[in-house]
Amino acid sequence: MKPPRFLYCDPDTLDAAVALKAQHGFDALMLAGGQSLMPMLNMRLASPGVLIDINGITDLQRVVRTDDVLEIGAGVRQSAIESDEQVHAAVPLLARAVPHIGHVENRHRGTVGGSIAHADGAAELPCIAVTLDAVIVVRGASGEREIPAKDFFQGFLSNACAPDELVVAVRFPVTPAAAGTGFVEVARREGDFALAAAAVQAELDEQGRISRIAVGLAGVAATPVRATAVEDRLTGAAADPDTVAAAAQLAADVVTTGDDLHATAAYRKHLATTVVMRAVLAAVADAEQRTQNGSAS
């Protein structure tokens, strides 16, 4: 239960980190918050030749908001997001989801880019990225490229980075003022990984029908997934509980995780429909309240 031997380096510029990653390729792993990588090292599930610690790179620790994009540097701590009013205002779904990431002790160290790069299908931040069509910014020896979240998560703990690339930032679209959001997670214990979690962002038209909706799920497949059938069924539909409950049943079809130690496949399908129903209803209620507040002011 101790890390294996490795060579350690701690570049203080992004250029130096990229050069090191290019030099060592797959033999090097990036150490960000360490809340996933350190357990993997301690349990000898990972044995990199070189560890590149990026905690000292200040360029990765910025949060920048423009009119329509919130860019969060890869090295920004999850607990910093949790207490950042600017982030809550720009992307409310992040504010709802981040408290569900592990425990506070994990969020004090864990980073936004680390969770994204780790690409765990049960993790909250990858799910939010997929739900909101965020863009993952990666940098390698040949420069920077932007990867849509739906293309970034490629399989169980697998991302689209080339061997010489690292995640440098995540760009979330700023949420429209009238959009409502909901995040519902079921885990065995406080802080455990999600058995199933649903992230929803919804907008209503003047008649109170759902005009746009995004529904993402974590914990039910190798990667975070969108419940597109639920989205299609609810777009243009009334936002009443019966309609939402019926549409949420379609979420069972995206569950591909089989029976495991934590839940049977059948139970996960049940949970998927339940968390989707609750998250959609929460998002609709939030959108209704925002509409009322907006028209009152």
Add this chain to the structure above:
Amino acid sequence: MTTTENPAATDTRTITLRVNGREITRTVSTRTTLADFLRDDLDLVSVHLGCEHGVCGCCTVLLDGQSVRSCLMLAVQARGHEVETVESLSADQTNLHPIQEAFAEEHALQCGFCTPAMVLRCKEIIADGRTRTDEEVRREISGILCRCTGYQNIVNAVQNASRRCASTGQEA
């Protein structure tokens, strides 16, 4: 740390950090965890290793005032930071810190294995002086497992410590 284009990758490193208010300089193997460094190099054996993969929370220390799992950090990563273990509160059994008094009064420990972590977490929780419900306290300490399952008295101790520090005006 100096800026270089391509810093050398090494398996040992000399680090300077503050531990319980004292500046410490040591040469460490880069694979040494902060938990092992505190226990083996500095004899701070209040840092308890239960699972060594970030599940039990018994190795919790305060890093710049924030609770972190010291088994999930390398010692080398603590360079330039302030680390606090429970040894910093009081080593004098006749003059305990209010949080220690509260834990004793509420019988908030059975085997004691999780206690240093719980005490440090308590220190962090009550530092803001806010009154919390028992339910909130339970959520706040959920990252540390007590295998005696003596949570009720730990919750009581956190509330007790919170009251003590509020009434005395002492900073936790």
